[in-house]
Amino acid sequence: MNHETQTATVILTPVTSNPPNEENLTFWQATPAGNITLQITNPQASSQFSVGTSYYVDFTTA
Template sequence: MSTTRAKFVCNSITEQMGSKPGPDGKWEPCVMKSVSLSPVYGNGDPKHENTKFWQATPSGRLELGVINLEAAAMFVPGKEYYLDISEAESS
């Protein structure tokens, strides 16, 4: 199985109300972080890593709604992240 690596930058994080299943199975309100990411930009240096990623993926967007606040804490606007993408088996 092959894997493709992309490099994205976090553009913004906003907070809103979401919902999650509670201990009794009923939905309950919770805080949700909306994380917006886009591919990194090339910087004009053909040897720079971001330029190489930008040449392969010059546009796109990834939006995540995260209710696991510990996981959401890893995202910081302006920081860059690798996204490793591989095919998943259908369930």
């Protein structure tokens, strides 16, 4: 969190586990690498993310 601008940067990367579980193996076969980077200026929104926590990301056509 940049306290001067109240901007948080959240970087999401594909989940891997050791040993990998079935869900992670299926995802990994299609998308072995990548990231989503968010810059969030709303502290209530950025507080929804915690380091080390896994999140599902769904894309819906707008």
